[in-house]
Amino acid sequence: MGNTFLSFALLIIFHFSMPTSSMKLTTILTDQSALLALKDHVIHDPENVLTTNWSASAPVCNWFGVSCGSRHRRVTALDLTGLGLVGTLPPHLGNLSFLSLLYITNNSFYGRLPAQFSNLHRLKYLSFGNNNFGGEVPSWLGSLTELRRLFLYQNNFKGVIPFSLGYLSKLEFLTLFENQISGSIPSSIFNISTLQNIYLSYNKLSGSIPSGPHDLLSLELIDFSSNNLSGHIPKDMFDYLPNLKELYLSVNLLSGRIPASLFKCKELQMISLAYNKMEGSLPIEIGNLSMLQYIYIGRNHFEGKIPKQIVNLTLLVDFDCSNSNFTGSIPDNLGNLRNLKILTLANNSLTSSRMSFLFSLTNCRVLENLLFGINSFISGELPRVVGNLSSSLEEFSASACNIRGSIPSEIGNLSHLINLELGGNKLIGQIPTTVGGLEEWQSLSLEDNKLEGSIPPELCHLNKLAFLFLTNNKLSGPIPACFGDLTSLRQLFLDSNMFSSSIPSTLTKLNYLLILYLSSNSLSGPLPIDIGKWQVLTSLDLSNNQFSGDIPTGVADLKDLTHFSLSNNRIMGSILESFDELLSLEFLDLSRNNLSGEIPKSLVKLRYLKYFNVSFNRLEGEIPDGGSFENYTIESFKGNEALRKDKLPTQEDMIPLGTWRRFSYHELRQATDGFNDSRLLGNGSYGLVFQGNLQDGTVIAVKVFKLELEGAFKSFDVECDVLCNTRHRNLVKVISSCSNDLNFKALVLEFMPSGSLDKWLYSNNQYLDILQRLNIMIDVASALEYLHHGNATPVVHCDLKPNNVLLDEDMVAHLSDFGIVKLLREEVSMIQTMTMATFGYMAPGDTSNQTPCLFFHFQCKRSMCITKGIIYVKI
Numbered sequence: 001m002g003n004t005f006l007s008f009a010l011l012i013i014f015h016f017s018m019p020t021s022s023m024k025l026t027t028i029l030t031d032q033s034a035l036l037a038l039k040d041h042v043i044h045d046p047e048n049v050l051t052t053n054w055s056a057s058a059p060v061c062n063w064f065g066v067s068c069g070s071r072h073r074r075v076t077a078l079d080l081t082g083l084g085l086v087g088t089l090p091p092h093l094g095n096l097s098f099l100s101l102l103y104i105t106n107n108s109f110y111g112r113l114p115a116q117f118s119n120l121h122r123l124k125y126l127s128f129g130n131n132n133f134g135g136e137v138p139s140w141l142g143s144l145t146e147l148r149r150l151f152l153y154q155n156n157f158k159g160v161i162p163f164s165l166g167y168l169s170k171l172e173f174l175t176l177f178e179n180q181i182s183g184s185i186p187s188s189i190f191n192i193s194t195l196q197n198i199y200l201s202y203n204k205l206s207g208s209i210p211s212g213p214h215d216l217l218s219l220e221l222i223d224f225s226s227n228n229l230s231g232h233i234p235k236d237m238f239d240y241l242p243n244l245k246e247l248y249l250s251v252n253l254l255s256g257r258i259p260a261s262l263f264k265c266k267e268l269q270m271i272s273l274a275y276n277k278m279e280g281s282l283p284i285e286i287g288n289l290s291m292l293q294y295i296y297i298g299r300n301h302f303e304g305k306i307p308k309q310i311v312n313l314t315l316l317v318d319f320d321c322s323n324s325n326f327t328g329s330i331p332d333n334l335g336n337l338r339n340l341k342i343l344t345l346a347n348n349s350l351t352s353s354r355m356s357f358l359f360s361l362t363n364c365r366v367l368e369n370l371l372f373g374i375n376s377f378i379s380g381e382l383p384r385v386v387g388n389l390s391s392s393l394e395e396f397s398a399s400a401c402n403i404r405g406s407i408p409s410e411i412g413n414l415s416h417l418i419n420l421e422l423g424g425n426k427l428i429g430q431i432p433t434t435v436g437g438l439e440e441w442q443s444l445s446l447e448d449n450k451l452e453g454s455i456p457p458e459l460c461h462l463n464k465l466a467f468l469f470l471t472n473n474k475l476s477g478p479i480p481a482c483f484g485d486l487t488s489l490r491q492l493f494l495d496s497n498m499f500s501s502s503i504p505s506t507l508t509k510l511n512y513l514l515i516l517y518l519s520s521n522s523l524s525g526p527l528p529i530d531i532g533k534w535q536v537l538t539s540l541d542l543s544n545n546q547f548s549g550d551i552p553t554g555v556a557d558l559k560d561l562t563h564f565s566l567s568n569n570r571i572m573g574s575i576l577e578s579f580d581e582l583l584s585l586e587f588l589d590l591s592r593n594n595l596s597g598e599i600p601k602s603l604v605k606l607r608y609l610k611y612f613n614v615s616f617n618r619l620e621g622e623i624p625d626g627g628s629f630e631n632y633t634i635e636s637f638k639g640n641e642a643l644r645k646d647k648l649p650t651q652e653d654m655i656p657l658g659t660w661r662r663f664s665y666h667e668l669r670q671a672t673d674g675f676n677d678s679r680l681l682g683n684g685s686y687g688l689v690f691q692g693n694l695q696d697g698t699v700i701a702v703k704v705f706k707l708e709l710e711g712a713f714k715s716f717d718v719e720c721d722v723l724c725n726t727r728h729r730n731l732v733k734v735i736s737s738c739s740n741d742l743n744f745k746a747l748v749l750e751f752m753p754s755g756s757l758d759k760w761l762y763s764n765n766q767y768l769d770i771l772q773r774l775n776i777m778i779d780v781a782s783a784l785e786y787l788h789h790g791n792a793t794p795v796v797h798c799d800l801k802p803n804n805v806l807l808d809e810d811m812v813a814h815l816s817d818f819g820i821v822k823l824l825r826e827e828v829s830m831i832q833t834m835t836m837a838t839f840g841y842m843a844p845g846d847t848s849n850q851t852p853c854l855f856f857h858f859q860c861k862r863s864m865c866i867t868k869g870i871i872y873v874k875i
Helices: 002-041 049-053 091-095 115-119 139-143 163-167 187-191 260-264 284-288 308-312 357-361 384-388 409-413 433-437 457-461 481-485 505-509 553-557 577-581 601-605 627-631 665-671 712-724 757-761 770-789
Strands: 042-044 066-068 075-079 101-103 108-111 125-127 149-151 173-175 197-199 204-207 221-223 228-232 246-248 253-256 270-272 277-280 294-296 301-305 318-320 325-329 342-344 349-351 369-371 395-397 419-421 443-445 467-469 474-478 491-493 498-501 515-517 522-526 539-541 546-549 563-565 587-589 611-613 618-621 680-683 687-693 699-705 734-740 744-750 805-807 813-815 853-858 869-874
Touching: 002 042, 002 075, 002 091, 091 115, 115 139, 139 163, 163 187, 260 284, 284 308, 357 384, 384 409, 409 433, 433 457, 457 481, 481 505, 553 577, 577 601, 601 627, 665 687, 665 699, 665 734, 665 744, 757 805, 770 805, 770 813
Parallel strands: 075 101, 101 125, 125 149, 149 173, 173 197, 197 221, 204 228, 221 246, 228 253, 246 270, 253 277, 270 294, 277 301, 294 318, 301 325, 318 342, 325 349, 342 369, 369 395, 395 419, 419 443, 443 467, 467 491, 474 498, 491 515, 498 522, 515 539, 522 546, 539 563, 563 587, 587 611
Antiparallel strands: 066 075, 680 687, 687 699, 699 744, 734 744, 805 813, 853 869
8 A cells, every 4th residue: 555655656746747847948948939030030130149149059048148047047138239130020029938138229120019029027128229110109018017117219119108108117217219209298107106217309299298296206307308299387297206307398399487396306407498488587496406517498488687596506517598588687606606617698688797797707617618699788898808718618609799899819818719709799900810829729700890901820820720700801911822721621701801812822722621702802813723623612602803814614623512603703705514514503603794605505404503693794695495594584694785585584574473572652651651751861863762660670761753853764764773783782782662653663772870971071970080981982982893894784873972872880881872874885985974963062172171181083994994983081
């Protein structure tokens, strides 16, 4: 009996021991089979990791990226991060039932996530980040209740965030940024009390941020930036987030005020609300957030003053409140922020008496970026103390701040400066030579000022200089030949100055130059013969100079050129046939030169050419048919008497119905308060000039013609013809016109706020110094030279006097009143006429009153003398 019982017991033990060993063998083979299925689904393995390491002849637990448990010897972790693998995920991976970590981050897997992954109930860490997965975010993810970290970022997931994610009660990190997820943020995810970080940025989420009490004691980071979220931030949102450290809500459509509950988050280190529609003031309570290091609230509708309590944030590193509506003074004690590296106050309505805040900022010894441009500063000079700012300063931007005076030489002390922006101010004097010591300089913006003198040669020492903007100053002299040594230069803007001489041949050494603007200067001579060395050039503007000679054949080598203008020069010869090789060309202006011959028919190949102008040359023959030439109007070809152009439409014909706009009589009457005498600016031979204010705030001048006078109709037609067909910085610009049959005719002109030269010469309250007088003479002479020599049909003004010289806000002279001009045709070699000027006018230099005067005698320089003009300026 005993032996029988023992035998039975042994049989039972053997019976149960055999299946256990067999089951263990079967399950590890299941894991192996699942991984080999993954290997088969990988179509590209650039490092041959799976090919060389995953083999059935080796134990699974020894394979690369595979980890097994010490007790059950089952696969517990699979980490294939950063191998560059391409392929899909097989459903077999759902059989890895002991898997707790699955990382395939930074690869190129695509397709949908298999539903069989819902069987991975032990999974704690899941990352599919930075791949190409698509489809919807699976709702079955909510069944993986052991998940701690879920990373699905940088993929192509679409659809909505599943409500089921709120069931992941142990989740700590939810990262879905940079997908195409839409819909609203489910409130369920705010019920996960263990949540520490939530990243939903760079998606297409919409709707409002969920409100309601959320006891998220562990939550440290919220990132909902770069979506389409709208509405107000819930007032109670931060009542239950005591440990929040970082808040990112920028680049949305959020409105309303900053909720007061935010200032309960005493651990807050980062606030980013930029690029929204938020309003109201910045609460003074922000000074209580002593841990704050970064504040980004720019590009909103905030208003009011910057609270002085901001200086309590002694850990602050970066403060950006730009592009809002902040007013009041910039705090003078910002120097208390000793850790400040970046301060961005640009584009507000802030003020500062004598820029006193700069004195305080000299205490910020780690300051790297200081941007306060486009503000309403009371006119003042840039203080010399700017040279005492941090030696770490890399960017200093103070454009359009109404800064007067000269650039302090101490600017050269900022040895690490990379970018200096002072454009759009009222700076005078010369560029200081001390800039030669700024060896790290990459960008210099001094455009739209009143700087004078020549470019200092020290500028050529800046070997890293890539961007140089000097447009619209009064700089003179030649372009420095040493600019050819600035091999890092990419964009060079020297237009609208007084530079003379020729383009230095050394400039063609700049092989990587992208943009070159030299227009509106007094440059002369031929174009560089080796112009083709600028092979990456995309934009070249040489208009409004005195260049002569032929167009160099090397222009055809500028294959990337999209914008090319030689307008208003003295270029001769023919249009190059090889222009048809400039296949990227979009803008070509060769007008107002002495070009001859035919327009090459091969130019129809330029399929991207949107603007083409060869008007006022000596071209002949037929205008090419086809291509973009079907879109050009007669305006592109006029002034070439031998060119056939009968079939070309006019400019008005080409403008779609409803877009061609002239001012109506009612608009002009409303703008001038019914042509009220209080708006009267001047009374001329054929018209009255009124100041007008359009509804959009634009100030204009309206010249209303006295149609009852004989010659008024002709005067209107002539003035329209001249002003519409001339363009020069020293001519008054015509904006539009108004013609009401025979009852009303008017021109809408550019408004000149400083009035006429006559007013300045004969006023007891206004005074012109000798430099201003000389500049006015030069301006008027430039206008006359252009009228005489800059058109195919020379223009004689016939009524040059101080009343017809108008001054803009910068005291630049503009010639006006073209009602009695004469147009001289080519077939007339010389015309003598009776005086047509205003009756009774006498220059102020008349010897009868013994008043000394300055005069400028402008005389023609070509073989055909057209007229002589004398400009008298009383002194």
